Amino acid sequence: MSMDLDAPVPLLSRSLIPQTAATIVCCNCGAEIDGTTSAGALCNDCIKLTIDISQGIPREAILLICRDCERWLQPPDHWVTAAPESRELLALCLRKLNRLSKVRIIDAKFIWTEPHSRRIKVQITIQQEVFQGTILQQTFDVEYVVNYKQCPDCAKSFTANTWRAVVQVRQKVPHKRTFLYLEQLILKHSAHRDTINIKEVKDGLDFFYSQRNHAEKFVDFLTSVAPVRKKTAQELISMDIHTSSKSYKFSFSMELVPICKDDLVTLPIKFAKSMGNIAPLTICYRVGTSVNLLDPQTLQTADISASAYWRSPFSSLADVQELVEFVVMDIEPVGPHKGRFLLGEATVARASDLGANDTTYFTRTHLGGVLHPGDLVMGYHLTGTNFNNPNYEALELNSAYASKIPDVMLVKKSYARKKKNKSRDWKLKRLNKDEGELLPKKQDQQRLERDFEMFLRDVEEDRELRSTVALYKAQQQKKERDKMQGVETASIAETEETGNDEDIPKIDMEELLDDFDELNVEDEEE
Helix, strand or coil: CCCCCCCCCCCCCCCCCCCCCCEEECCCCCCEEECCCCECCECHHHHHHHCCCCCCCCCEEEEEECCCCCEEEECCCEEEECCCCCHHHHHHHHHCCCCHHHCEEEEEEEECCCHHHCEEEEEEEEEEEEECCEEEEEEEEEEEEEEECCCHHHHHHCCCCCCCEEEEEECCCCCCHHHHHHHHHHHHCCCCCCEEEEEEECCEEEEEECCHHHHHHHHHHHHHHCCEEEEEEEEEEEEECCCCEEEEEEEEEEEECCCCCCCEEECCHHHHHHCCCCCCEEEEEEECCEEEEEECCCCEEEEEEHHHHHHCCCCEEECHHHCEEEEEEEEEEEEEEECCEEEEEEEEEEHHHCCCCCCCEEEEECECCCCCCCCEEEEEECCCCCCCCHHHHHHHHCCCCHHHCCCEEEEEEECCCCCCCCEEEEEEECCCCECCCCCCCHHHHHHHHHHHHHHHHHHHHCHHHHCCCCCEECCHHHHHHHHHCCEEEEECCCCCCCCCCCCCCCCCHHHCECCHHHCCHHHHHC
């Protein structure tokens, strides 16, 4: 008897059996959705339409700006500087919105608006998890209205006697050339940024500050660029007897060394021996953090620090206002070369004596590399001149130095300039100073213009001095507007027409900077 066996039947794998997902309909629109992954029985389109993750975030806000200093108010009482459409301004706009910290910010950018509309629009993209495993992203616009509000610092600047610290810079000299140079250093390094007022007084300037640390920062700057002596004082303004809190006003007195560039200086004999045994009769060729003196007879130099000067102070024998013009009759380089100085022997005659007498003077000079026969040179005429200076009188009575006093001491080369008045192609910026009650008279105004013209010529002739100041390109069509804005354009003073302009030093255009204050909307309207 045989048994029939059934044939083997193949079994399908579980992975090959088709499975149907559990689908449900959207409770809002009736569309079929996956019931295992749907959130709240809503399809994706209904979630976008019915759920607003930006609810509670305001669509309008107000920004406050000070129209004087152009700073923005960051609540509660902090004022910040932010350029238009900058990251700082965007961060300030986002901080103004409530409940924005409860969502995730994906993107934020500015939308262009008219500059005069006083409106700022920002487009913000946010994300938030609405259901488990479901993240919703939305984009919306916020409009900000810009209103004006005066900041406390500007309010103090327009009110008298609201300063907390003042820096009084003084120099007792008959001209303003040192202050003109110091003014350019302040502008180049923006050291006047925190001042609330600058007042011009006799023999100097006063810088007012709303905080003491700002004044101390400016004092440190002056100490780093000029030889000064500092004195401090404080005055009690008010005191609370209950809390023992006091309010002071601080004053910083900064006195500059009364020695200027190109001054003739007679050192005390004992002091000269302590400075490397230099000859007492010297010329000041540079003033930086120290006073640099030069002996034209030997090219020996000495650097006098501010502390060394104030231990044994002395005054200059003559300044640049007493310079006399000479004509070089003959010159021969004879000595060593030290930096930009070359020792030479020159025969000169006073320019005013030409045609009247044949008096000439023989002297040794440090200008052997720049002078040629027929050139004009400025110097001090010592023969026949009476100086009321105890150091010079002691020098004349000293047997070792009396015979070494020269007849003439040459200082710098002079250039003949035409009488025709024309403008330079460069300019210097000036500080906006408050003249107060010291309005310059006509005679004083002429003296200030003469000092400024001499400073401009020093900038042209001295490359080392020119490298420390900021020179800007001058636009001829805007000279009048520049004067109204406090930018003074240099002009050549009228002198005798005795030469040509080819020998006059000129500044290359590569050394000039662009004045970005002139790049405004009014340029396009013209």
